[in-house]
Amino acid sequence: MNHPEIVMPGHANHAPRSGDCQDLCRIVRPGDTVMWGQSHAEPVTLMRALVAQREHLKRIRIFLGIGLADVLSPEHTDAFDFLAYCGSGSNRTLARAGVLDILPVHYSQLPELISSGQLRIDVVMLQVSPPDEQGRYSLGLAREYLVEAVKHARAIVAEVHPDVPWTYGAPYLRTADFDLLVASEASLPNAPAAEPGPVERMIGRNVASLVEDGATLQTGIGSIPDAVMAELHGKRDLGVHTGSIGDGIAALCEAGVVTNARKTIDTGVTVGGIIMGSGRARRFAHRNPAVELRGTEYTHDPYVLRGIDRFVAINSAVEVDLTGQINAEMIGDTYVGAVGGVGDFLRAAQASRGGVPVVALPSTAGRHSRIVTRVAGPVTIPRSDACVIVTEYGIADLRGLSLAQRIPKMIAIAHPDHRERLSRESHAAG
Missing domain, CATH: 3.40.1080.20 (Acetyl-CoA hydrolase/transferase C-terminal domain)
Structure with a gap:
């Protein structure tokens, strides 16, 4: 089976700043749109760092998928504007507070919206697996619209999680592709599905x-x-x-x-x-x-x-x-x-x-x-x-x-x- 490696243009000619979440506010700029993976693929360590540094980032827009981690709250609209394709999971709190804007599009339209710039993504934050023997980081738990975001974002930021599986499916990233690479400090949710009634x-x-x-x-x-x-x-x-x-x-x-x-x-x-x-x-x-x-x-x-x-x-x-x-x-x-x-x-x-x-x-x-x-x-x-x-x-x-x-x-x-x-x-x- 052929699994081609995708090289990220614009991210291969510099060494990443590695290991310090405080560098996040130097990468994310006021006016940026930030996207990250949804559900179990949320980069919780980076999300918490973004919230902690938000006073330096006014204003940025955050594009959300299904929310699982309880990190974002309505009070964060002092610095963030929230846009999502869904109201699921923890997004529901934002929706009930009237601070969640919805992009009502078919899922199949998201890649084209990103590649055309209609949904401009400046910074993509990822949760990645530890690298394999060839030094390739896998996007782990999610590809989805992140594939297109990785191609077009100005900056790629990631946290490496030891429990994230190395999964097949491009793109695979190398150290030089990241603008910031940190160790994850969050645990993955591990509750099995509830028994059906x-x-x-x-x-x-x-x-x-x-x-x-x-x-x-x-x-x-x-x-x-x-x-x-x-x-x-x-x-x-x-x-x-x-x-x-x-x-x-x-x-x-x-x-x-x-x-x-x-x-x-x-x-x-x-x-x-x-x-x-x-x-x-x-x-x-x-x-x-x-x-x-x-x-x-x-x-x-x-x-x-x-x-x-x-x-x-x-x-x-x-x-x-x-x-x-x-x-x-x-x-x-x-x-x-x-x-x-x-x-x-x-x-x-x-x-x-x-x-x-x-x-x-x-x-x-x-x-x-x-x-x-x-x-x-x-x-x-x-x-x-x-x-x-x-x-x-x-x-x-x-x-x-x-x-x-x-x-x-x-x-x-x-x-x-x-x-x-x-x-x-x-x-x-x-």
Whole structure:
């Protein structure tokens, strides 16, 4: 397998300042936009240093992915402007405080926005693995949009974490590529996924019934994808082409369920953008040539995805209405989700030969139905992109159905306590 090394232009002709976070404020300039990896790939030591030195940096903009570390807070708007593609994780605190601006774009658009300068990235902060025998640092837990940011940023700053796996997938960096290289002083989160409850397990069984032997999977993040993975251990020769690789996928690979042997592209290789899981997922990915992390320009590219037969995209949502409109972004006035890769993957599954575009969600959130007469938030996925909607009460395949045909199927998978009301409201709405 060929893993080309990418040399970073503009970062190879000087020695890095090594080992002192105090140098960060000499690299980041007022007016800069700073980007770093998301979730388990957050460079927590550098993030803390940036916060501590923010009085010297007024003002900078920070582009955020999913927040995991509890480092940023609304009070940091004294020096920072926050921009994100999502409201997930610790971003939710910023969103509720009204200090988080959202970039509502498809995930597949991020690389082009970065390369064109529309989303200008001046400094990229990375969490990298210790170097291999050839002196190459791996980006470790994430590639995603960081690949494009590394190509175009004025400065590359990184922390080396001893527990970050060395993973395959370019770019690989050398010492001279960094403007600052420090040792990480943070521990990686190691909590395994929570055990799925009865609702999640039923949803998992329903979704698993849609997955044929030899299918290639994409899954989102959270308890429902984990529950789906747990129900797939009776399948054979599954493949993976996804945004995030977690404990559930690692378990399927280790059990021989995921072999990637029947994938129509990247045969034999599990492809993802980020590792999001416990130490199990990190150990699985470490120096494993059967796992490759790629940039968003590959993992979400529609021309790449359309070449995958039997592509099953499994995603979630905040709410789905009776005609198939999907809100994956907002609850009330709070931005909690994202446009993200939902549209990229669901449309790919719709176009795939033998593919299945799945949106799985519990029928209720507390006392509120998540199957609704009309979505209250933005329409992330329009009803013209008909999907297979799954709850614990069943499966509603909306593909090829008229509006009148969709409504009873959606009501049938709603919670029984809400079906009569939904039927009444649908009739009143005509």
